[in-house]
Amino acid sequence: MANVNVGINGRNFAIHCEDGQEQRVTDLGHYIDARLREIAKAGAANNEAHLLVLTSLMLADEVFDLRDELRHLERHLRGMEQHQSSDQLNEVQIAEAIDVLAKRIDNVSERIKAA
Numbered sequence: 001m002a003n004v005n006v007g008i009n010g011r012n013f014a015i016h017c018e019d020g021q022e023q024r025v026t027d028l029g030h031y032i033d034a035r036l037r038e039i040a041k042a043g044a045a046n047n048e049a050h051l052l053v054l055t056s057l058m059l060a061d062e063v064f065d066l067r068d069e070l071r072h073l074e075r076h077l078r079g080m081e082q083h084q085s086s087d088q089l090n091e092v093q094i095a096e097a098i099d100v101l102a103k104r105i106d107n108v109s110e111r112i113k114a115a
Contacts, residue, residue: 008033009048035059
C-alpha cells in the first residue's frame, strides 16, 4: 500500500492507495483542487463546507454528463454495428445471387456449345 499527500484548498491529506496508483491519485487531487479554486474564485460558496459541497456537486455533474455521453455513443455504435451487419447480409445475398447467375450463364453456355 502506498501513501500520497494530496493538497486540496490549502490542506494536505494523507491518502492510501495501491502501489502504482500514486500519480493517478495525485492527478485526481490536483483536478479536484483546481475545480474547487474555480468555485472559490467565483465567490459562490459561503464557507469551506459549502465550497466542498459545491465542488462535489460540480464533479458529480461532470460524471453524469460523461455517463450520458457514453450511453449515447454506445447506442450510436450499436446502431452502426446493426447497419454494418445488414450491409454484410446484403453482401452475402449479392454474392449468392452472383453465384446463381454464374451457374445460369454456365448452363446457357453449355446449351449453346451442345447446339
